[in-house]
Amino acid sequence: MATPRTDPAKAPSAPARTAAGYHHGDLRAALLAAAELELAEKGVDGFTLRGCARRAGVSHAAPAHHFKDVRALLTALAAIGFARLSASMADCAEGIPPGGIDYIVAIGRGYVRFAVDNPHLYNLIFRSALLDCDDPVHGAAGDSAFAYPVRAVGAYRGSDDPMSDPQLAVEVVGIWSMVHGLAGLLIDGQFSKHTGKTQQQLADELAPALTRQFMEGPAKRPDPAGEPRC
Structure with a gap:
């Protein structure tokens, strides 16, 4: 008896096999996206490869094809964090010519805004003990971020x-140091509970004011008596 022919258009397609099992599109990108969600929800202390794999919908063994251990995955995530930090500083400084105090102020504001908008990444990128600081991608991303305040002060x-x-x-x-410390205080809610303002509002107010004061010095108050102040 002849075997019935199947219409190729209606035939179910077999999932493509990859080294990690069934095809998952861009597995590395999926794992990084899952890792960021895992980090935001559980923090560094609760972060696991198994949790990331579960969020990405892949087997527990799948991450090993791109990240040999949790340190490697956190390092890749930290590189993304540094890239976002650079983007935040660049966005805030867009349209402001380097060389003036306003450019430095914008860089400081961008730094703090990144932190309050991405506290999970901010709390990761400087945790050197958890990261592979010899990783070239991570190193380049960190250097690029640090170059913003260096160039800003240099131009000024x-x-x-x-x-x-x-x-x-x-x-x-x-x-x-100043914007880094301010960012940490804002993330911890040290100012919001006293002012009733959001972290974003405080970042936009305090970062520019403190940066400007650091570079230009505190405003001088007139002495009512007209005498020299000690």
């Missing part, structure tokens, strides 16, 4: 290499 002070000048290097590190 007329230096192509501010980190080679001890005084200017202090300014760069000072700006970075």
Whole structure:
């Protein structure tokens, strides 16, 4: 008896096989997206490869084809975090010419806005003990982010290499330390509970004010008595 012919258009297609099992499209991208959700929900301490695989809808063994361990996955996620930090600073500084105080203020605001908008990534990217800091992609992303305050201070002070000048290097590190500390306080809710304002509102108010004051110095208050102040 002749075997019935099946219309190819109606025949079920077999799932494509990959090294990780059945085809999942871009597995690496799916794992990174799942990893970010896992990190946002559970934090670094509760982060696991199994949890990421479960969110991505793949087997527990699948992540090993792209990330050898949880450290490798967190490192890739941290590189994404640094890239978003750079993008946030660039967005805030768009249209502002380098060389003026407004450009530095915009960089500081972009830094803090990234942190309050992405607290899970902000709390990861500087956790060096959990990351492979020798990874070239992670290293390049971190260097690119750090270059923003370096270039901003350099342009303001007329230096192509501010980190080679001890005084200017202090300014760069000072700006970075200030916005980094402010970001941490905002994420922890230290100001919102006293002001009733959102983290985003406080970031937009405090980051520019503190950055400007750091670079220009505190505003001088007139002495009512007209006498020198100690």
